[in-house]
Amino acid sequence: MTTSVSEQDIARANAIKEEANVFFANKKFDEAVEKYTEAIEVNPNVAAFYANRAFAHTKLEAYGAAILDGDKAVEVDPKYAKGYYRRGVGKYALARYKEAAKDFRIVLKFAPNDRDAKLKLDDCDKTVARMAFEKAIASNEVVKKVSDSIDTQSIIVEDTYDGVRIDDGKVTKEFVDDMIERFVGQKKIHRRYAYEIILQARKYFSEQASLVDVEIPKEHKLTICGDVHGQFYDFNNIFKLNGRPSETHAYLFNGDFVDRGSFSLEIILTLFAYKLLYPTGMYLTRGNHETDDMNKVYGFEDEVKAKFSETMFKMFSETFATLPLAHLVQKKIFVVHGGLSSRDDVTLEEIRNIDRITKGQPGQGGLMSELLWADPQFLPGRSPSARGVGQKFGPDVTENFCKMNDIDMVIRSHEVKHQGYQVEHNGRCVTIFSAPNYCDSVGNKGAYINVTPETEKGYKLDYVQFDAVEHPKTQPYANKFRGGF
Structure with missing residues (x-):
C-alpha cells in the first residue's frame, strides 16, 4: 500500500538518503542506519531505502534486521531485485540456505547476469545437497569421528x-x-x-x-x-x-x-x-x-x-x-x-x-x-x-x-x-x-x-x-x- 507523500517530502527524503550514503561510504554504519530510517519515515514508498538500510544492517552483522528490510523492500516493489538479494544475503549469513536460494533465484529472474547471486545460489544448492547426503548417511549408520581415525x-x-x-x-x-x-x-x-x-x-x-x-x-x-x-x-x-x-x-x-x-x-x-x-x-x-x-x-x-x-x-x-x-x-x-x-x-x-x-x-x-x-x-x-x-x-x-x-x-x-x-x-x-x-x-x-x-x-x-x-x-x-x- 502506497502512502501519500508530497513532492517536498520526496525531495527531503532523497536528501536524507544521500546523507546516509555518505555515512555508509565512511563505514559509519550505525549512523547510516539512522539516516536511512529517517528517510523511510519521510517517504516509506521507496524500496531502495529499505535495501540500503538492509545493506548497512548486514555490515553490522544484524542479519535479522536485514531480512526484515528485504521483506519490506519487496513489499513496496515486488520486482525490485536488490530487495530479494539483500534478504537472501541475510538468510545466507544465518545458514538458512534453502530460503536464501529461493531469493537468489528470484534475483536471477529479474537480473540474469548478477554474478554474485549466481555464486551464492550455486553455493546454497551445493550445501543443501551435501547436508541432505550427510543426513541420509547419519540415519543409516553410526558416523565415526575423524579424530578417532587419525594416527x-x-x-x-x-x-x-x-x-x-x-x-x-x-x-x-x-x-x-x-x-x-x-x-x-x-x-x-x-x-x-x-x-x-x-x-x-x-x-x-x-x-x-x-x-x-x-x-x-x-x-x-x-x-x-x-x-x-x-x-x-x-x-x-x-x-x-x-x-x-x-x-x-x-x-x-x-x-x-x-x-x-x-x-x-x-x-x-x-x-x-x-x-x-x-x-x-x-x-x-x-x-x-x-x-x-x-x-x-x-x-x-x-x-x-x-x-x-x-x-x-x-x-x-x-x-x-x-x-x-x-x-x-x-x-x-x-x-x-x-x-x-x-x-x-x-x-x-x-x-x-x-x-x-x-x-x-x-x-x-x-x-x-x-x-x-x-x-x-x-x-x-x-x-x-x-x-x-x-x-x-x-x-x-x-x-x-x-x-x-x-x-x-x-x-x-x-x-x-x-x-x-x-x-x-x-x-x-x-x-x-x-x-x-x-x-x-x-x-x-x-x-x-x-x-x-x-x-x-x-x-x-x-x-x-x-x-x-x-x-x-x-x-x-x-x-x-x-x-x-
Whole structure:
C-alpha cells in the first residue's frame, strides 16, 4: 500500500538518503542506519531505502534486521531485485540456505547476469545437497569421528621440515615460541604436529564441564580477551604488550578466535598449544563462530582446506564442540561469549551441566545457542535480536541473574566496540572486544582486561586499550561469498 507523500517530502527524503550514503561510504554504519530510517519515515514508498538500510544492517552483522528490510523492500516493489538479494544475503549469513536460494533465484529472474547471486545460489544448492547426503548417511549408520581415525605416528615428517618438532607428544615452550615465529613469517608447522595439537586439545576440553571455574592465585594475573577473529598479528601484539601466557599469567580468550581474518588457523593452533603447555594458563570459551555454519560462510573452513585439508577442518569442528561455554572467575565474574538466556531461572549449575559435546552444533535456539548469541540492550526486559539469532537482554535481566547466582557481573564479547570495551547495566555487564580495526575497516580500538586478586573484593579489573598493527595484505578466505556482505 502506497502512502501519500508530497513532492517536498520526496525531495527531503532523497536528501536524507544521500546523507546516509555518505555515512555508509565512511563505514559509519550505525549512523547510516539512522539516516536511512529517517528517510523511510519521510517517504516509506521507496524500496531502495529499505535495501540500503538492509545493506548497512548486514555490515553490522544484524542479519535479522536485514531480512526484515528485504521483506519490506519487496513489499513496496515486488520486482525490485536488490530487495530479494539483500534478504537472501541475510538468510545466507544465518545458514538458512534453502530460503536464501529461493531469493537468489528470484534475483536471477529479474537480473540474469548478477554474478554474485549466481555464486551464492550455486553455493546454497551445493550445501543443501551435501547436508541432505550427510543426513541420509547419519540415519543409516553410526558416523565415526575423524579424530578417532587419525594416527599421527604414521604421518612422516620430511627431512626438509625446518621447524621445531614435538617429541613424545609433549608440547614445549621451545616448540610454541618457534611456532609463533613461523606464523609471523607466514610459514606453517608440519601437519603431523597440527594434528597432535588438535587431538590433545580435544581430549583435554572434552573432560571439562561446560562451565569452568577459574581461580587466580596470589601474585598471579588473568587477562580476559574478546573476539580476535583471525587477526593473528593483532593477537600476537597482545602478548607483546601484555606478556605471553605463563604459569603465573593466565589468559582467557572469550570466543570467536576464527573467521573474518585470514590467519584464523594460526590463532587457534597457538591457543591450543598454549593450553597444552600451561593447562591453567590458557582458558578458551566457545563463541558463535566456533560452529560449522559460521565457519562455512566466514572463511575458516576454506582457510583450513587451503592451508591443510578438509580432514583437518573436520577435526577442528569436532574439537570446537568440546570447548567450554562459560567460565566463572574468582567465583564472582561470569564470562560468556554472547550473553544471558531468554529464561529467568537459569543457574550456574544448569550451565555447568549442559551436554554440549553430544549436541555438537548449538543450532539457533535453546540455552546453548543463547549463551553464544545474546546481546545486552539499554531498555529493561528482553527483545528479539537484530542478528536473527538469540535475543537482547536488559539491565534488569542481568541484575536478576547476578543476584540469583550470587555473582557480581557478566563479562561478554561478541560485539565490536569503538573503544574496545563498554561497561553497561550499572556496571554489571561488560563487553570486551580484542580485534582492533575489525575487518581492516571499522577503525575501532581493541581492549583486554587484566584481572588480579584482591583481598577485599576478591579481584581488581584493569582495562587496557590498544591499536591495530600492520599485517600482510591477503585476501579474506570468505571473499568469494562476500559480495553482498
